[in-house]
Amino acid sequence: MIPTTLDLTADPQGIARAADLLRQGLLVAFATETVYGLGGDARSGSAVAAIYEAKGRPSFNPLIAHVASVQAAQRFVQWSDQAQMLADAFWPGPLTLVLPLREGNGISTLVTAGLDTLAVRVPAHHTARALLAEFDGPVAAPSANPSGQISPTNAEHVRAGLGGRIAAILDDGPCGVGLESTIVGLAEEPTLLRPGGVALEQIEAVLNARLHLHQSGDLLTAPGQLQSHYAPDAPVRLNARTRQGDEVLLGFGPVECDLNLSAKGDVTEAASNLFAALHKLNESGRPIAVSPIPNTNLGAAINDRLCRAAAPRDS
Structure with missing residues (x-):
């Protein structure tokens, strides 16, 4: 248990403190436009392991790496024309792309659950972007809640679920979109791996192609694909x-x-x-x-x- 989970305000001082905690390998929950994320340094195996431990999350369930820009994403994954089309249309924003890892990427294998692909996103929320810029590195950040439970859309939800398990909460009020990002796989044929904040119809319009749909029996290649997820205590x-x-x-x-x-x-x-x-x-x-x-x-x-x-x- 963490002796005290710090409450940080989303001002320059709070963002600088949050980035410093991330550099120390500690966990910080922060607002994005979708839901609050539980952030840790995506290059640090111990930090990513702490994310899994804090959430009680199965280690075979991959995480999304949040980065500050398209250029930052290109340092970790093999870019493609389709990735550029979708990034031009929807980044920064609630869209995650799953692409093959680059050689020497430096991302912890715990982020990818041992796969040869990485889920990567450039968030639109001003606090998330400021934190990523201050930290200057990739941040693995699943939703900031115990695994399988309801995703958090304000700091109070995070505190109720993870207080005492993480170093800090960077509070910037309620999230605007309120649903996790849409995830599109581009390692092979374009595939909708998880619906979310960008509609399927919008993505297909940009690619001028139909997306393959992930099936329940397919390999877990992205977050949010477990059958029971986002669940309240009651039926x-x-x-x-x-x-x-x-x-x-x-x-x-x-x-x-x-x-x-x-x-x-x-x-x-x-x-x-x-x-x-x-x-x-x-x-x-x-x-x-x-x-x-x-x-x-x-x-x-x-x-x-x-x-x-x-x-x-x-x-």
């Missing part, structure tokens, strides 16, 4: 029109419910509210029912997270 029932028993209802659109992701039926608003709403309803200790959500654009990413939240739990 989750999907596509619910009404409550059953003592359930609480998470609504979408103009429905009577305990908490509404978007009363006007806006999937972008729903995505930004999803994890905070699950945290709130989880506090009730009651089963959670969820209204139907359209499976288009960001709705596909919302439904992906909800299906994993509702999946049978790993024993």
Whole structure:
């Protein structure tokens, strides 16, 4: 246990302190536009091992390396024309690319779970970018929560799940997107490995090609592919029109419910509210029912997270 998890403000002094902690091989949670990430030096095996330990995360589940720029990404992975097209369109932003590692990349094999590819992203959030620039290196950063539980979209969520396990939390308020990044594999044919903050339709439009879809039985090549993930403590029932028993209802659109992701039926608003709403309803200790959500654009990413939240739990 860490004696005290520091609360740092996202100002120049707090960012400098956070970068110094990362240089010492310690863990810092920080805001991104998607969710709060749990950062450690991606070149340090001991720092990355500490991420797995703090989260209770399976070591066969790869991590995303966050970098400050396209040029920084190119130091670690083999770049391609398709990678450049997607980076031009969506970086900085909520898109992760999985590409073959470069020779002599220096990334800890714990980040890649022993694979010959690396998931890499340039975040858009100003605090994340400032931290990466100050640290001047790749930061491995899965979501800052115990493995398999609801992703954190504010500092309070991080503190509740990881307080006493990490060195510091760099607090910059709630996250804007509220869903993890979309992950696209480019090591072979372009593949959607995880839906997220950039819609499938947008990516296909940029590439002028259909993406192959990752199947449940395929090898784990990116974060967020475990069947049971993003899960509250209580059972989750999907596509619910009404409550059953003592359930609480998470609504979408103009429905009577305990908490509404978007009363006007806006999937972008729903995505930004999803994890905070699950945290709130989880506090009730009651089963959670969820209204139907359209499976288009960001709705596909919302439904992906909800299906994993509702999946049978790993024993």
